[in-house]
Amino acid sequence: MIPERVLLTLDLPDEQASNQLGEDIAAALRIADVLLLSGDLGMGKSTLARAIIRAMAGNPELEVPSPTFTLVQAYPTRVPIQHYDLYRLGAPDELEELGFSEAIRDGAVLVEWPERAAEDMPKDAVRLSLSEKGQGRTVSIDAPVDFAERLQRSLLIRRFLDDAGWQHASRNFLVGDASTRAYESVCRSDGTAMILMNAPRRPDGPPIRDGKPYSRIAHLAESVTPFVAIAKVLRDAGFAAPQIPAADLDNGLLLVENLGTQGVLDAHGIPIAERYIASAELLARMHMHQWPQRIEIAPDAVHVVPAYDRVAMAIEIELLTDWYLPYVTGTPTGDEDRAEFAHVWEQMFDLLDDAEKTLVLRDYHSPNIIWREDRRGDDRVGIIDFQDAVIGPAAYDVASLAMDARVTISPELEAAAVDAYCATRARLGVFDREQFETAYAIMAAQRNTKIIGIFVRLDQRDGKPAYLKHLPRIREYLSRALAHPRLAPLVPIYRKAGIL
Structure with missing residues (x-):
């Protein structure tokens, strides 16, 4: 059965437009994508292929020679790319000698002159046909629905940047996280740079309890509105x-200030x-504030910060019984x-009823803390990735920092961080350290119980085995x-699970 396809037609008035389209395609490219570039000599196939490869490499000066004589050239980019030129192909069966099937399995493939082996091209390949139009070119893109949707999303981002005054800005993939969010670095020719947050509205998963999906029970952000709101109050x-400076709330696109590139780890990840x-200490000062629960960011956009209630906490710890235990026991x-x-x-959870409650950022750890060496005071520590913020036990974010899920924190550094937090709180006002330490232990156990389940789920459900190393x-x-x-009541259960 031939998969459903979508046809897009785009004008390319000059080489800059071709290079820009190359960036936009690169942002949409994934493993197993095959792009077939057709057109007469001089129609810009190599120009477009070169732009895609350079964007994938994040290097606009990368040498990209034509593979006319070698037939294939490999590039170890974010998604590995094999660039084929079949103009001199002797016979279609030479494709396998060139590792064509392996290239599709392991990365993305660009093919110039695909008609030389038309019968051997994948049926679900993306077909890009370039032709002359006035002084420029036009490209027709015949693609499967999945790729077409990814490309249309990328083109939507380009229009968003144009409307925000960032015409012709270069785009480079920055990072993706464990959710559907992805980030790009966008840069003007004068060197001005910003971060593009690409966070399409999170679709509801299947209902798992009381007719609600996991994301709603656990109070996970389903749009970019919470990020904008929490950034404002912070x-x-x-x-x-x-x-x-620019936001498209409906489409989940934000242009975000780049707070810096240094974090809280050294060059070796220590x-x-x-x-x-x-x-x-910054957390301690944050926890002295009275935070609003209702945040208006526009006349028609209000975010109400949810409570981190026991229902949300309970659904999170069930990730251990849902994912981690079956993973280690096999049943x-x-x-x-x-x-x-x-x-x-x-x-x-009963012991948390009297714990101090405040704004909980929920992912306050190394990937989301920016160190600004040239700043002083509260401006020295930059904060990002707080869209899932809730009102809950103050101890949660302290545990998130002092038991950083992505990097090993020694018992000594953990104790030093907790002591610094407690000393700052005591200096700023009345502080019950004994109550805090009980809440800290509970929230540390709750958070790490959730995370151990999430990391297994990322492997088992989402095909991301790298998380298992944690x-x-x-x-x-x-x-x-x-x-x-x-x-102490939890110890026998965790011992039985083989964790202790």
Whole structure:
């Protein structure tokens, strides 16, 4: 059955437009994409292919020789690319000698003169046909629906940048995270740079409880509106959240200030103690503020910060029984074990009823903390990735920092960060350290229970096995948290799960 396809036609009035389209295609490119570039000599096939490869490499000066004589050239870019030119192909069966099938399996493939082996081209390939139009060119793109949707999203981003005054800005992939969000660096010719947040509205998953999907129960952001709202109140309070000069709330696109490139780790990925301690002290000052729960960012756009209630916390810890335990045991978790796990955690949540509540950023750890060496005071620590913020126990973000899921924090550095937080809180006002330490242990255990399940889910469901390397660290963090006497009821359960 031939898959459904979409036809797009774009004008390319000059070489700059071709280079820009190359960037836009590169932003949409994934493993197993095959792009067939057709057109007469001089129609710009090599120009477009070169632009795609340079954008994928993040290097506009990259040497991209024509593979006319070698027939194929490989590039180890973000998505590995093999660039084929079949003009001199002797026979179609030579394709396999050139590793064509392996290239499609392992990366993306660009093919010039595909008609030389037309019968051997994948049926789901993207066909780009270039032809002359006036002084320029036109390109017709015949693509499967999946690629067409990705490309249309990329072209929408280009229009957003144009409307925001960033015409002809270069685009380079920056990072993707564990969700559907992705980030690009956009740069003008004068060197001015910003961050493009591409966060399409999160679709509801299947209902799992009381007719609600996981994302709603756990209060995960489904649009960019929460990010804009939380950034606003953080800036209003004097903290270093990014400015947002342009926003398309409906389409999930934001142009965001680049707060810097330094983080809290050194060049070898080792935590820098001074920066973790400063980040903990910043949290202490943040937790002295009274944060609004209702935030208006436009006359028709209001964000109400949800409560981090026990229902949300409980659905998160179930990720251990849903994903981690079946992964290590090879069998689904039984109903009796689930019930016992939930019952004991309810006792822990009871202990949080009197814990101090504040704005919880929820992912306050190394990937989301920017160190600004040239700044002073609260402006020295930049904060990003806070769209899932809730009102909940103040101890949560301290645990997120001091037991950083992405990097190993020694017991000594953990203690130093917690001590710095507590000392700053005590200096600024009344502070019950004993109550805080109980809440800290519970939230550290809750967060790491959630994360150990998420990392397995990312492997098992989403095909991202790289997250499994973090599991030993998370088990170690859980053993630290569960050493607190008030968490003793949890110890037998986690020991039975093989975590302790």
